[in-house]
Amino acid sequence: MKIAIFSVQSDSHIGIVQDEQIISLTALDPDEFPACLKTFIDRSSELRTRAEKLIEKRVNDDAIFKLSEVKILPPIAQPEKIICVGLNYMDHCKETGMEPPDSPVIFSKYANAIVGHNDAIEIPINSTEVDFEAELAIVIGREAKHVSEEEANDYVFGYTIMNDISARDLQFQDGQWSRGKTADTFAPFGPAVVTKDEVDDPHNLAISLELNGEMMQESNTGNLIFTVPKIISFLSQSMTLKPGDLIATGTPPGVGMGRNPKVWLKNGDKMNVRIERIGMLSNHVIG
Template identity: 85%
Template sequence: MKIANFSVQTEQHIGLVIDDQIISLTALCPEEFPACIKKFIERSGELRTRAEQIIEQRVNDHAIFKLSEVNILPPIAKPDKIICVGLNYFDHCKETGMEPPESPVIFSKYANAIAGHNDAIEIPINSTEVDFEAELAFVIGREAKHVSEEAADDYVFGYTIMNDISARDLQFQDGQWSRGKTADTFAPFGPVIVTKDEVGDPHNLAISLELNGEIMQDSNTSNLIFTVPKIISFLSQSMTLMPGDLIATGTPPGVGMGRNPKIWLKNGDRMNVSIEKIGTLSNHVIA
């Protein structure tokens, strides 16, 4: 199941993406499916079955839209938490000159950083070294506290794509990463959340980033240092993860700061982040 948050004119919907169309659950049954994916996640055991039943019984023209006709929104408008894992591919550690970590390196982004598919990424006025990072992200499906690695998959709702935009000059000026990682629009993600049953093994997915038509990053999630279950278990020992929390798993090699000469994002650039079985997240850059 590929679920998306979208708008048509002034009306907001949640819907299921099938090929080049999206079927609005909100249009079919607004009393059961308000336009909020987070609420869908919180009741996913009940609502997933209900969504399948409704689509089989009641699909009609007023609930079917072409993807080209709608505005795809960030799947979750305001997650309780946006947690990111740094230095989680060996080759990325090498290109940044850092040793592979012994445990996950954790930092956070805030809701102001959220952007959606086809949204603009804004270069802050106080940065000249803004970078890109293709990442597999996952969404927590139910409250998780003190979870073992063996049980961790039970707490995943699904997977999506994030581009962990980073102002490297601010990141390294400060000695910690918050300011450089969470400027406005620095957490574009989407365009859909794909339920875990449809993704299968999250540790065997092709992942790439294309900048202005040129491949910058090209890897596979099999190269992750810390797996999704390890990350969930590690985090849940000290914090309670909640439905709708968004967790990004780190970026493979090929980022702008690791190149010679370095490549920084500039006005007019366009990025496409693609992950196998999920899709492509596209964004353009404005100064």
């Protein structure tokens, strides 16, 4: 199931994406399906069954929209936590000149950084070295505390795409990464969340990023140093993961910082991040 939040004429909906259209569950049953993915996650087993039955019936034409006719919103507007893993592809470690870590390198982004599909990325007035990072992101489905690697998959709701936008000059001036990683608009993600049953193996997905039509990053999630179960288990030993929390799993090589000459984002740039089985996240740059 590919789930998206979208708006039509200022009304927000939760819907199921099928090919080039989206079926609004909110239009079919507004009492059961408010435009909130967290609510859907909290009642996942019940609401998934209800959604499947609604879609199996003859769908009201008023509940079907072309994707080109709607505005796709961030799947989760206010997650409790946005957790990111750094240096999680070996070749990315090499291009940054950093040693591969012995355990996951963790940092956070905040809700101010969230934007959605086709939204603008704003270059901060105090940065001239803004970079891109294509990433697979996990959406947590159940409260997780002290979870083992063997049971970690039980706590996954699904997967989405994140572009971990990073102001490298601010990131490295500070000696830690928060300011350079969580400026306004620096956490574009979406356009949809794909439930885990639609992703056979999160460690065998093609991942890529195009900048202005040129391929910059191209890899496979099979190259992750720390796997999805390892990351979830590692985090849950010290913090309680909550439904709707996002975990970005790290970026493959090809980022602007690692190139010669370096490539920094500029006004008018367009990025497309693609992950197999999940879709494409597109954003443009202003500033």
